[in-house]
Amino acid sequence: MSSTLETRERRTGWLLLAPALILLALVYAYPIARSLWLSLFNQNLGTELQPVFTGLDNYVRMSGDGRFWQSILNTSVFTVASVLIELVIGMGIALVLNQSFPGRGAIRTIAILPWALPTALIGTTWAWIFNDQAGIVNDILLRLGLIETGINWLGNPLPALLSVIVADVWKTTPFISILLLAGLQSIPGDLYEAHAIDGASPWQSFRQITLPLLMPQILVATLFRFAQAFGIFDLIQVMTSGGPGGATETVSIYIYATVMRYLDFGYGAALVVVTFVVLVLVMAIAAFFLSKVRAATGDR
Amino acid sequence: MAKLELIHLNKTYTPKVIPVKDLTLSVEDHEFLTLLGPSGCGKSTTLRMIAGLEQPTRGEVRIGGQDVSRKSAGDRNIAMVFQSYALYPHMSVYDNMASGLKLRKMPSGEIRSRIEEVSRFLGLKDLLDRRPGKLSGGQRQRVALGRALVRQPDVFLLDEPLSNLDALLREQVRAELKQIFASQATPVVYVTHDQTEAMTLSSQVALLNDGYLQQLASPKQIYSQPANRFVAGFIGSPQMNLLELPCRENYALLGNSKIPLPTSFAPPPHVVLGIRPEHARIARPEEAITVTGTIILVEHLGMSNLVSLRVAGSESITVRALLSAEQSWQGNQITLAFPPEHTHWFHVETGDRLPDAE
Amino acid sequence: MVPLPSSAAVETSPSPSPLSVKKIVLPLAVILVVGFSLAPILWQVLTSVKTNADIAAVPNVYLPTRFTLEHYIEIFRRRPFLSYMLNSFMVATISTLLCLLIGTPAAYALARLKLPGEQAILAIVLIITLFPYILLFLGLLEIVRALGLANNYLALVIPYTAINVPLTILVMRSFFQQLPRDLEDSAKVDGYGTWQMLAQILVPLTVPALVTTGILTFISAWNEFLFALTFITRESLKTIPVAVAQISGTAAFEIPYGPLAAATVVGTLPLVALVLLFQRRIVQGLTAGAVKG
Numbered sequence: 001m002s003s004t005l006e007t008r009e010r011r012t013g014w015l016l017l018a019p020a021l022i023l024l025a026l027v028y029a030y031p032i033a034r035s036l037w038l039s040l041f042n043q044n045l046g047t048e049l050q051p052v053f054t055g056l057d058n059y060v061r062m063s064g065d066g067r068f069w070q071s072i073l074n075t076s077v078f079t080v081a082s083v084l085i086e087l088v089i090g091m092g093i094a095l096v097l098n099q100s101f102p103g104r105g106a107i108r109t110i111a112i113l114p115w116a117l118p119t120a121l122i123g124t125t126w127a128w129i130f131n132d133q134a135g136i137v138n139d140i141l142l143r144l145g146l147i148e149t150g151i152n153w154l155g156n157p158l159p160a161l162l163s164v165i166v167a168d169v170w171k172t173t174p175f176i177s178i179l180l181l182a183g184l185q186s187i188p189g190d191l192y193e194a195h196a197i198d199g200a201s202p203w204q205s206f207r208q209i210t211l212p213l214l215m216p217q218i219l220v221a222t223l224f225r226f227a228q229a230f231g232i233f234d235l236i237q238v239m240t241s242g243g244p245g246g247a248t249e250t251v252s253i254y255i256y257a258t259v260m261r262y263l264d265f266g267y268g269a270a271l272v273v274v275t276f277v278v279l280v281l282v283m284a285i286a287a288f289f290l291s292k293v294r295a296a297t298g299d300r
Numbered sequence: 301m302a303k304l305e306l307i308h309l310n311k312t313y314t315p316k317v318i319p320v321k322d323l324t325l326s327v328e329d330h331e332f333l334t335l336l337g338p339s340g341c342g343k344s345t346t347l348r349m350i351a352g353l354e355q356p357t358r359g360e361v362r363i364g365g366q367d368v369s370r371k372s373a374g375d376r377n378i379a380m381v382f383q384s385y386a387l388y389p390h391m392s393v394y395d396n397m398a399s400g401l402k403l404r405k406m407p408s409g410e411i412r413s414r415i416e417e418v419s420r421f422l423g424l425k426d427l428l429d430r431r432p433g434k435l436s437g438g439q440r441q442r443v444a445l446g447r448a449l450v451r452q453p454d455v456f457l458l459d460e461p462l463s464n465l466d467a468l469l470r471e472q473v474r475a476e477l478k479q480i481f482a483s484q485a486t487p488v489v490y491v492t493h494d495q496t497e498a499m500t501l502s503s504q505v506a507l508l509n510d511g512y513l514q515q516l517a518s519p520k521q522i523y524s525q526p527a528n529r530f531v532a533g534f535i536g537s538p539q540m541n542l543l544e545l546p547c548r549e550n551y552a553l554l555g556n557s558k559i560p561l562p563t564s565f566a567p568p569p570h571v572v573l574g575i576r577p578e579h580a581r582i583a584r585p586e587e588a589i590t591v592t593g594t595i596i597l598v599e600h601l602g603m604s605n606l607v608s609l610r611v612a613g614s615e616s617i618t619v620r621a622l623l624s625a626e627q628s629w630q631g632n633q634i635t636l637a638f639p640p641e642h643t644h645w646f647h648v649e650t651g652d653r654l655p656d657a658e
Numbered sequence: 659m660v661p662l663p664s665s666a667a668v669e670t671s672p673s674p675s676p677l678s679v680k681k682i683v684l685p686l687a688v689i690l691v692v693g694f695s696l697a698p699i700l701w702q703v704l705t706s707v708k709t710n711a712d713i714a715a716v717p718n719v720y721l722p723t724r725f726t727l728e729h730y731i732e733i734f735r736r737r738p739f740l741s742y743m744l745n746s747f748m749v750a751t752i753s754t755l756l757c758l759l760i761g762t763p764a765a766y767a768l769a770r771l772k773l774p775g776e777q778a779i780l781a782i783v784l785i786i787t788l789f790p791y792i793l794l795f796l797g798l799l800e801i802v803r804a805l806g807l808a809n810n811y812l813a814l815v816i817p818y819t820a821i822n823v824p825l826t827i828l829v830m831r832s833f834f835q836q837l838p839r840d841l842e843d844s845a846k847v848d849g850y851g852t853w854q855m856l857a858q859i860l861v862p863l864t865v866p867a868l869v870t871t872g873i874l875t876f877i878s879a880w881n882e883f884l885f886a887l888t889f890i891t892r893e894s895l896k897t898i899p900v901a902v903a904q905i906s907g908t909a910a911f912e913i914p915y916g917p918l919a920a921a922t923v924v925g926t927l928p929l930v931a932l933v934l935l936f937q938r939r940i941v942q943g944l945t946a947g948a949v950k951g
Contacts, residue, residue, distance in 0.1 A: 004370060005355040006772075012852045013771035017779070020764035020823050027820030028786050031797020038796070089694075096687045107688055109937040110695050116933045116940070117699075118881040120899035121922045124906055125702045128915055136701055139718040170698060175944070182945040224788065231790020234883035238903045252792040259796055260888065268796055276793050283788060353843050374849030386844035390862040400848035447848075 032276060038269035045263050058270035068271070070246055071254040077161065078250060079229040082168045083222060089169065090176030090221070097177065098184045108181075115174035123238030126167035130154055130239075157247030160240050164248050168235055172228065176221045183217030184210070215293045223286045230279060251275050302364030302454040303328055304350065304487045309359035311345050319345040321511035323359070327455075327487040327504070334490045334498040337508035338534070343491045344459060346508070350489060351457050352376050363454050374403070379448035380457040383464060385440045387432035387447075393419075394428040397447045414450045421480075422446050438469050445480070456481070456488040462497060474500060495535055499523065507531050525644075529651035532574045532644055538606055541580070541619050543573045544648060555613030557591045559638065562645065562657035571654070574644035577606060580621035582629060583637035592635045593619060600625075609634065699926075706730070706919035713915050729920035739921065741894050742901040747928075749811055749897060750879035753818035757875050758868055760819065761826030766856060768827060769834035770842065780831075787824040787947070791817075791884050802889050813889035814897070818882060822875040825947045829874070832946045833867035834860070870943040873936050877929060898925040 003011075039058050041051035062068050097108050114122070129136050130153035138150035153159045187210065195205050211218075233252040236242060242249030242257070249257075251271065259268035304327040311320040319342040327333045335343035348354040350361055352373035360367045368376050379400070387396050394415060401411045419425050422442045432440055441461065448456055461477075462470045478501055481488050492498055498505050499519040507514040507522065507530075515527035526532035532540050543554065547567045551558040554573070561567050583590040593609030596618070604622050611617045612633075621636055645654040705713060706729055708722040733739045768776055798817055807813040837860065845855045861868070886897045896904075902921045906913045933940065 005352065005372060008372070009771050009852075010773060013767040013773045016763035016767035016771070016852070016856075017773070019760045020827065021779075023760060023816075023820045023823060024783075024786065026801075027794060027798065027817050028789065030801070031794040034797040034800065035793070092687075093691050093694075096684070096691050099684055101684060101688060105937070107692060108941070109934060110692055112937060112940060113695055113699070113930065113933055116877050116929045117926045118883075118899045118902075118929070120881070120883040120903045121925050122698075124902060124918055124922055125698050127906065128705065128919070129698060129701060131915075134714055134716055134718060134915075136718055139716075142717065170694070174695070178941050178944050182941070227788035227790065231792050233790070233792055234899070234903075237883070237887075238906070252790060255792050256795070256884070259799070265796070272793055272796055275790075279789070279793075280785075283785060348843075351843070351847055353846060373843075373846040374851070378847065380844065380847045382840040382844055384838055384840045386838065386840035388841070388845075388859055399850075403849040403854075 032272070035269040035272040035276075038266055039273045041266045041269075043264075043266040049263065049265070051266065054266070058267050059274075061267065062270060062274065067246060067249070067254065071249045071251050074161070074246075074248060075230060075232075075250040075252075078165060078168070078232065078248075079226060082165045082172070082229050083225045085165070085169050086173045086176050086225060087218065087222065090173045091180055093173065093177040094180035094184055097181050112174045112178060114171050115178070117171075119171060119234045120238050122171050123167065123235045126163065126170070126235075127154065127239045130163045154240050155244050157244060160244060160248050164236050164239055167239060168229065168232065171235065172225060176225060179217050179221040179224075180214060183214045187213050215296075216290070219286065219290045219293055223283065223290065226282065226286070227279060230282075231275075302487070303362075304455050304489065305360075305362040305365075306346070306350070307360040307362065309346065309349060309361065310357050311342075311349060311354060312357040318511055320349070320356075323508075323513055325506055325513065325516055327489060329485050329487055331504060332481055332488045332490065332502045333504045333506060334492060334502035335506050335508060336492060336495060336498040336534075337514075339493060340510075341508040342511040343493075343508050347380075347457055347459055347489060347491045350455070351378055351380050377451075377454045378457055379451040379453040379455075380459065381444045381448050381461045383460040385432075385444040385461075385464070387440060387443055389432055392429050392431060393424060393435070393443050393446075396432065396443060397450050400447065400451050411450075414452070415446075418446045418449045422449075437465055438473065441465060441473060445477075449480070449484075453486065456484070456486055458488065458490045460492055461490075462492070463494070477501060495537070499535075507534065509534075525653070525656070526574075527653050529572055529574070529646045532646065532653075536576055536578075538577045538620060538622060540574050540576045540644070542646075543575075543617060543619070545571055545573055547571055554591055555593070555611035555617065557589070557611075557613075559589060559591075559643070560640075562640075562655075564655040564657045565645075568648065570648045572646040572648055572651070573638075574646060575619075575638045575642060577620045577622040578604075579642035580619065580636045580638055582623065582627060583635045587637050590635045590637050591619065592633060595632045595634060607634070609636075702919045702922050705915060706923050708916065710916055729916035730924070732917050733921050733924065737901070737905075737917075737921075738894055739901070739924065742896055742898050743924070745811075745895055746880055746897040746899075746925075749814045749818060750876045752811070753815045753822065753879045754872050754875040756815065756819040757822045757826050758872055761823045761871070762830050762861070762864075762868070763856060764823070765827045765830030766834050766860065769831045770839075783824045783827050787828070791821065791882075794821075795884055795888055798885065799888060808889055809892040809895055811895070814879075814882070814885055817885050818879040821882075822878055825874060825878075826871050829871045829943050829946045830864065830867055833864055837863060866939070869936070870939040870946075873932055873940060874943045874947070877932065877940075880929060 038051070040053060040055055042054040042057065043049060043051040093111055097104065097111060132138065132150055132152040132155060135150075135153065137153065138147070141147045142150065151159055153163045191209055192205055195209055200208065231252050232250050233256065236248055236250055236253055237256070240248045242253040255268055255271045255275070258264050258271060306323050306325050309320055309323040310318070312318045319340075321342075323342075323346060325333070335346055337343050345354060349356050352368070352371060352375075356369055359369075361369050363376060363378070388399065391399065397415050397418070398411050401414065415428070419428060422445065424439070424442055424446055427435060427439060427443070432443065435443065441464070444461070462473055465473060474497060481501075490497075490501060502519055504516060505519050505522050506516045509530050515522055515531045517525075517527070522531060523535055526535060529542060533542055545552040545554055545559075547553070547561065547569060550561045550563070550567050552561055552571055552573055559573060561571070591611060593611045595607055595609050597608040599606040602625070604625055606620060606622050608618055608620045611619055619636065646652065647654060704720070704722065707725050707727065708719070709724050709726050709728070712719045712722050712724070767773060768780060773779075794817070802808050802813045841859065842855060845859045850859065881899060883899045883903070886900045890896055890900065902918070902925055905918045905921055
């Protein structure tokens with residue numbers, strides 16, 4: 001009775017929040033903190049899986065680990081290529097879906113379908129499409145006369161990387177289309193009418209109205225997709241398991257193999273920590289640009 | 301039924317945002333108090349503090365002599381009608397009215413009889429099974445009112461309950477509200493920015509501006525004796541003429557005219573003269589104290605004409621007069637008389653009303 | 659706040675192009691979009707009803723010369739496909755319900771109750787929606803081992819609930835903020851306590867939002883791969899994504915593409931149904947979750 005309405009409200013608020021915060025602490029904060037701690041130890045088959053304190057040894061080892069650097073390079077190429085292609089295709093699809101035509105609702109449903117399907121299953125689908133024996137990609141290219149013998153897509157480094165990028169683009173472009181479509185719908189139509197009366201061509205309208213006003217959505221979509229692509233695991237694990245010869249091994253795949261195959265927990269933890277730091281840094285930079293763009297467009 | 305008192309009530313959000321500053325007033329049984337003022341004046345914050353939806357930074361809210369400042373809204377036994385009506389969309393009209401009573405563990409027989417009585421009174425009998433979504437604006441308003449009435453609370457609070465109705469319906473419901481609350485002994489606090497509602501409904505009007513109480517008086521008094529320049533300008537439509545004039549001896553100079561100052565105060569160097577457009581009238585030939593001006597605009601309002609004129613001898617001063625439609629004049633010059641009993645005088649700096657002549 | 663796309667959304671036409679261009683280009687573009695989105699799925703569906711001879715034929719046989727359901731029969735006869743489906747369904751459903759139960763009150767607290775540090779909590783919630791699960795799996799693996807949760811639904815239910823709580827908070831918070839405040843004030847005056855108000859007034863009004871969030875959560879849980887791969891090793895407890903992925907992984911010589919295609923089709927069917935039924939809600943939820951932050 002002695003407490004004010006505000007302190008009582010606050011107490012209720014914390015009670016409502018508590019279960020979520022505890023769960024997030026258990027599943028997010030603890031594992032990451034634990035990895036940070038574990039990364040200071042050597043714990044692998046060599047130490048009979050007992051932790052031995054080695055300070056920053058794991059990080060020193062990482063700096064000379066060619067496979068680690070290769071995985072960083074693979075992840076970067078994969079991320080940049082797939083996100084860029086997705087942005088272009090996603091923008092195209094969003095522009096199409098923003099037009100009015102009969103059956104638009106059905107087409108929109110079809111267009112988001114790939115996003116909803118399980119990535120692991122889709123990985124098997126694309127592995128089959130890129131199959132070297134009876135894959136349909138080779139078949140089409142052969143019939144068109146573009147190649148003379150079938151390409152072993154998943155068995156050669158560059159084609160394999162290309163294949164997983166194509167599969168990822170197909171799977172996640174809808175996510176970008178959805179976000180961009182929402183942004184397009186929030187641009188008032190009379191802006192285009194006014195611009196057209198001013199004598200602007202459609203392409204000029206797109207450059208001068210659509211793109212600037214869509215910038216917040218583009219940046220948000222890019223940020224989300226960057227994080228997802230940087231941590232890609234299931235698609236590649238299913239299609240190539242990182243092969244051939246590590247050509248498609250991303251950081252996630254390398255971490256998983258280090259822990260689950262080589263049972264090198266300390267080094268795996270150090271890899272987790274480095275990935276975490278890289279991600280947070282990139283997000284901080286992205287958030288900085290996002291706030292600048294939002295301020296510039298006066299949005300929200 | 302219980303007396304409601306606000307004692308040195310203060311709400312501070314930040315040192316610069318203080319919506320309510322030291323408000324003290326009381327509302328007795330049978331009283332209908334309107335909190336009136338422009339948006340941002342603190343009237344809604346005050347109501348929410350009475351309701352228990354906001355915590356006062358300082359001061360007390362007392363109901364029936366008991367400090368309820370720390371009680372939550374549900375424990376204060378008040379009922380509130382919201383601007384948006386705030387009916388629970390997923391409950392029938394009956395359940396909307398019953399919800400507050402059920403939470404107070406009232407026997408269902410009594411709930412039923414109370415709701416029947418109120419719904420007969422408000423003409424809601426046939427609507428009890430409907431959802432709010434299926435009701436018209438006026439019907440929703442009534443349900444919101446009914447939900448407050450069945451509670452038989454210690455204090456009724458109404459937050460701009462008419463502002464979502466169209467103009468025609470608003471007048472009708474306003475008249476009904478007056479009847480309904482006349483039959484209740486419970487104190488009523490009503491928030492509005494509409495002075496017509498305030499004037500027609502209330503027994504007392506508290507006019508607020510910038511967090512401060514400007515005047516607390518009956519509607520009649522607030523109209524005839526505004527306590528300061530703000531009240532004078534806020535109450536009445538068309539707005540009162542407020543003219544800042546220099547004084548010479550015991551006259552105020554309005555263009556070529558000399559308006560005698562009352563003897564109840566010492567003549568200041570400057571003074572604000574207030575005269576309502578409806579109180580300015582065309583002067584009769586025998587009258588000595590008159591103001592002549594050139595008509596610059598005539599607005600026809602149907603039963604009257606609102607005439608704006610530029611005062612002769614002072615080109616920057618415009619006076620507006622509300623003249624009966626039957627009244628006619630010749631040319632574009634007219635001469636007005638300001639009846640002394642309808643003339644208001646205010647201090648130039650403080651804006652306070654200067655004492656009236658007895 | 660960005661307005662959610664709705665059926666009433668204003669039609670905007672970014673390119674007020676001449677009619678003739680629109681008449682030719684737009685249908686072509688629509689066909690391209692449909693082809694892009696459906697072709698891989700269609701190929702998988704076709705594969706699943708072809709005989710093994712048709713599947714292995716070079717050059718490819720596009721349409722099956724003989725329609726067969728043998729691959730579908732095989733995955734249910736020779737593999738415990740029904741239990742995979744059941745596992746996925748159970749894990750996804752339980753974690754979805756838990757997630758709504760835990761995330762909704764938190765979303766309300768962040769939407770309405772003025773808490774110190776609220777902005778910081780929101781920022782953290784937004785940031786962790788971006789964390790890839792690989793960052794968590796090592797620590798979670800230790801917890802799962804320490805608590806002996808391996809090969810237990812809980813090993814998946816707890817992380818799946820947690821990874822979807824941030825999205826739930828963001829989406830539900832934006833819906834709570836759209837509710838009229840008067841309604842809550844009215845409930846307080848009526849005498850509802852915070853819990854009663856949430857349960858009896860607000861939750862019934864947010865059923866559409868709960869459905870939206872629930873669908874997103876369900877999809878995410880149904881599709882999760884890494885935790886399911888790591889924490890569940892017993893065949894009878896495996897979920898669809900892991901079970902299907904290992905059909906191709908365990909084959910010593912020839913990958914059984916027919917059954918694999920059939921398994922993919924069956925495993926995606928529930929999600930296809932969800933998308934067909936709730937397309938609009940999914941779009942709303944995704945935009946609310948991503949853009950509102």
